[in-house]
Amino acid sequence: MALSINAQKLNFRQGQVLVELKKGDTPRSTINLLQNEFGSSYEFEISQIIATPMNVWSISFDFARINERRLLEFTKGIREVYNAQFNHIIKQRKTPDDPLFEDQWQYINIGQDGGIENADLDIDDAWDITTGGLTISGDTIVACIIDDGIDPNHADFGNNLWINHGEIPDNNIDDDGNGYVDDYRGWDTYDESDEIFQGGSHGTSVAGIVGAKGNNGIGVAGVNWDVKLMIVRGGGDEAEALASYAYPYIMRKMYNDSDGAEGAFVVTTNASWGVNYGQPDEAPLWCNFYDSLGVVGIISCGATSNININIDEEGDLPTACSSDYLISVSNVTRTGEKETAAGYGIKSIDLGAFGSDVYTTSFNNQYSGFGGTSGATPHVTGAAALIYSMPHPELMELTKSNPAEAALLIKNIILNSVKKDAQFEDQFLSSGVLNMKNALSLVSNIFSDCPFPLVVETENLNLDSTQVTWESSLNANNYNLRYKLETDSTWVVVENASSPFIIDNLAECGMYEVQIQSFCDMDSSSDYSFSERFVSLGCCNAPGNLQYSNDPEEVSDNSILVNWNEDQDHLSYMVQYKLTESETWDTSFVDVNTITLEGLRFCSVYDIVISADCITGVETSKSDTLQAATSCGTCTTLDYCTPPDLVNAGEWIDTIILDNQVMGTGPDGGYMNYSGFFNIEVKIGTEIPFKLLKGFDGVDFDEWVKVWIDLDADGVFSEEELVFDEGEATALDIDTVIVVNGEFNPGFTLMRVGMVFDGEPTACDDPESFNFFGEYEDYCVELIGPCDYGLSIEDLNVQATEATVTFTMVDTSIAYNVRYRRVDETEDDWETISVIDTMATISPLDECTEYIVQVRAVCDIDTSGFMAVESNFTTKGEGCMVGTDDLDLAAFSFSAFPNPFVNELNINVQSEIDGPVDIEVINISGQVVSKMNKYLSVGDNKIGIQDSYQWSPGIYLIKLRSENDQKSAKVIKISN
Known part of the structure; x- marks a missing residue:
């Protein structure tokens, strides 16, 4: 184990x-x-x-x-x-090629294939300045691609593949003295040779983004039309990653030490791989190596996780490393939004770059779509290399005299020239996405005699005014400020403006842009700065980005913590919530953008919508509905392993039917945890009908399905807990019967369903597995033993010093345990007797005293729980404060109908008095699934159980309790 x-x-x-x-x-x-x-x-x-x-x-x-x-x-x-x-161990971050994307939209986006116009790199403007290749001082610019190799036969790299001209190939001699023998084409850390043409299914696409030959009449263009691509095979585990980074380090150090006579002018490295959830404090060697690379002048670019997690909190290697010489990159789509399956973090992730289904070179001399953070990061790597080809002698002077400072400058240029967007403010450090035009413009501005301000910020003050501030720039004596609505063509110019400057009389909810121009000595002036965009107040948008937590360290099992984006337009909030299938909403009001909803039902899903009172005096529309689940006990609190990181581009788990319990989910982006979204029972030791419908997008693929259930609820899926194995990959739906056996803990636990394209599913993410496509789903299920069905208390005959309990028979039982105690005693005070019949007499009892009695069944291989089968009673006696005749007159009686039931359940209470009554419904595991308080009037009272349609099929105990009486009855739900 x-x-x-x-x-x-x-x-x-x-x-x-x-x-x-x-x-x-x-x-x-x-x-x-x-x-x-x-x-x-x-x-x-x-x-x-x-x-x-x-x-x-x-x-x-x-x-x-x-x-x-x-x-x-x-x-x-x-x-x-x-x-x-x-x-x-390092896992390569791959997503599948998509052949439908036929052009490089990331360069010039005109809205093709559902994109948003201008959600692109503005690279055509950048190429007007330079297309890469050489520095102004004649240095050959080299970008190092550390990946799985490259296609040796791809025609679109031309002469852009780097060659070590200091090495004579295949003579078994280290000709250039760099410590590597015959490293003519690059280096393969796996085989310690220059056989870089092994593999390459991933690296070919990455290298093509950085530097596929441009303007050559074939294929596609890289960010650099001309650049030398140093190919290093490596990154399978951390030792190989260090060895991979050592090669470009040594070559650049040799170049620096020899003033360019030896080695290579390596300016950047690209790593589109890493360790999901990796912690920097556990990998000091890896993280510290980026500093070593930076010292010799190399800026490194790393792809973050292809999982929608906060890297600041969850971790990732290398993108959570804190080196100043590392740029951590997330993925942005053709609509200008962060790809859902991509990491974020305002401390760890520097910027986004376009990477979802970008068109580039692919293996076997082909072209195709390529994506994930693996597709985003090489655009940043290419940008770093392209900047070095700018025609500014000052840049190369700094590079030669202080290569580390030059590397930091390149990083700052890239981050300070992003195209900012408010949606990225809580996702990326730079609050924006890579923009090549801005980057090259910023370089020209930095090396001019009169640069424009690099930092311009805005702050909304009230409904019609915004404050603009900027940092002073070199040699500037004064500034002009201009602003306009983004849709206008005419600027409002303010001469001799000083920071801070307040813009008044703004339209409500207008998208504005503001720019600053510097004026220096000798009548010189700068261009206007990059546009700083802001939205004036008064939009009164519905609250957005609703998120929730049921983490037991933050809230109780029956609570949900909800928060949403802060908005200056909002004065207060109305929060409405209900059980997903209920029609009755509860409402709370708050003045801040967070709330804890309490008193909710265990392991259940709620719909939550929020509206706000706006600064303009109107109420906003309601937010999108957030579906949030309360905690499901061990399903939520145990630290289960992460499932494989898959993409369901063309296949998914569409529907699961387990013992007539239907879970129709459709595509989920590769993984979804449905704990709390379905009430699922698994009967141990019985034949359970099991169906799984595989979903496909046009083409049926061969998929392999496995199912695990954590029977002992220890947070680990062992080999013995594999309850279904399809045995091979097929395109067929599954329709079979499973039997779940073995030692188990009754109650809630996690079930994991994995479906993998053309490969064998594993319960947990395995870095050595080469599974890329498919889907995983987790469910919280309730394990029910064979001894748990059919037991209930039928009758209580109560006297002064004894009571006789009669209960139903369980077919598989060999005995029954009956335990009892006074209601004012503790859990340590139970008295227990065992019987083999369905009747037991408990004595001696105290007169005029209230007791609790519980019953459980004992079977050969199982024992039912006590809590679901219980009742309260009060003994009789002459010394009681009320007479025996009064005790015989119950305060109320009730019946449940229909019984058995399918969806709708009602109770009819015949009451002798007016007053409140508490109603609880308990499942066979002793958990309260429904709870309410009603006021009874003398006579008939019909009460509907509103959420009974959500319960799983099985046996339930309904308990009614007032100040003077308590009654219980068993009901059976037969289906959904």
Whole structure:
């Protein structure tokens, strides 16, 4: 079992630790200390990963005999060891090619194929300035692509593939003295050769975005028409990643040290791979290497996760690394929005770039759509390389004298020239998306004698005024400010403006843009700055970006924390919520953009809509409906492994039918957790009809389906908990019968359904798996044992010192337990008797005292729960405050109808008094599924149970309790 757990949580190579030592040292003394600590009989193997710029070694050991985490912590405490960490496994970030995209919309977007006009790089304006290739001082610009190789036969790279002219190919000699033998075409860290033409299904597309040959009459164009693409194969695990980065580091350092006579002018690296949820503090070697690259002048670009998570909170490698020399990139679509399946974070993610279904080179000398953050990041890498080809001698002077400062300047240019958008303010550090025109314009401005202000900011003050501020620019004596509605053609110009400046008399809800121009000595002036866009107040939009949390560390099981975007237009909010299928709304009012909804039903889904009172005196329209689920116990609180990161571009799990319980979900973007959205029971030890309908977008693919249920509710899907395996990939729907057996914990637990295209599903994300397409879904299910069906209390005959309990028979039972206690006693005070008949007498009892009695069934392999079958009663006696005759007269009686029922359930209460009554409905696991309070009048009272249609089929106990009486009755729901 331990090995199974490790396999599911694994994100590093087992039996390997990476250590950084002082230059020139070997880990011999470290090995001696390890053997002293863990035993001389244990063998440790060592190998050097890189010697420069860091001295990194791998220590291998038998992880089945030595606790890995204990060894890592011990190694960190050795004085000679600078840093120590596991060798993390890196997963390549791929999304499928889409052949429908036939042009490079990311360069010039005219709205084709559902895009938004001008949601593009503005690269045509950039190409008017430069198309790449050489610096103004004649240096050949090199971009290093670290990936899975490149297609050797692709015609659209032309002479853009880098060659190491200091090396003679295939002579088995390190001709240029860089430490690599025969590295003529680049380097393959897997085979330690220059066989870069292995693989390449991913790297060919990435390299094409950076530098497919432009203006050559064939194929597509890269961001750079001319650039040298240094190809390095690597990134399978962390040791190979370090080795991959070491190659461009050494080549650029040689170039710097020799003033360009040796090595290569590598200015940027591209890594479209990483470790989902990776933590920087667990990978100090990896994160620190970006600083080493930066020191020699290399800016690195990294693709963030293809999962919609906050990288600041969840982590990712490398994009959560804090190096100043790393640019972390997310993915933006042709409509100018963040791709849903892409990471974000205002601290970790620097900017977005267009990357969803961008058209580029592909393997086998083809062209196709390519996407994900893997498609976004190389546009940024290409931008960094293109900037170095700008005709500004000052840029190359800085690069030669201080390459690290030049690398930082390139990063700042890219981030400060983004096309900003309010939707990115809480997603990316720069609040915008890559824009090539702005980037090259900013370079020209920086190296002019009279630059425009780089930072312009706005703040809405009230309904018709906005304040504009800007930072002073070099040599500027005064400034002009101009602004206009974005739809207008005429600017309003304010001469000799000073910061801060207030613009008055604005139209309500107008999209404005403002620009600043610098005036310097000798009558010189700058261009106007990039437009800073703002929307004036008064739009009164509905509250947006509703999100919720049912995290038990933030709220209770029966609560939901809801928050939404803050908006200056909003003065207060009305929050309405209801059970999804109910027609009755509850309402709360708040003055802030967050609320905790309490007293909700356990593991249930609620619809939530919000409207606001607006600054203009009107009420906004309602927000889009947020569907939010309350906590589902262990389904929510246990730390389950992450499912594989898949894309369902053409296939998905359409519908699951389990024992006539229907879950129709459709496409979910690769994964969805439906805990709380469906009430699902799984009967242990019985034949359960199971159907799964596979959904396809036009073409039926072969898909392999597996189902796991965490029977022991320990947060791990073991091999024994695989309850269905299709056995192979087919395009057929599934219609079969399953039997769930084995030891189990009654109650709620997680079920995982995985469907994978042309491959075998795994319960957890496996970096060594090459599954890319399909879908996973998680469900919270209730495990019901064979002893849990049919038990209820039928009658209570109560006397002064004893009571006789009669209950129904369970077919599989061998005995029954009856326990009882006074209502004022604790859970430690139960008295229990066992019987084999369906009747039990409990005694001695105290007169005039209220008791609780509960019954459970005992079977050969199972025991039912106590809580679902209980009743309260009060003993008789002469000393009671009320007479025996009064005790015989119940305050009320009731019946439930229809019983059994399908959807609608009602109760009829015949009451002898006026007053309130509490009503609870309890399932067979003892959980309250419905709760209400009603006021009874003397006579007949008909009460409808509004949410009964949502309950799963099974047995329920209805309990009514007033100040003077308590009654219970069993009902059966037979279907949905």
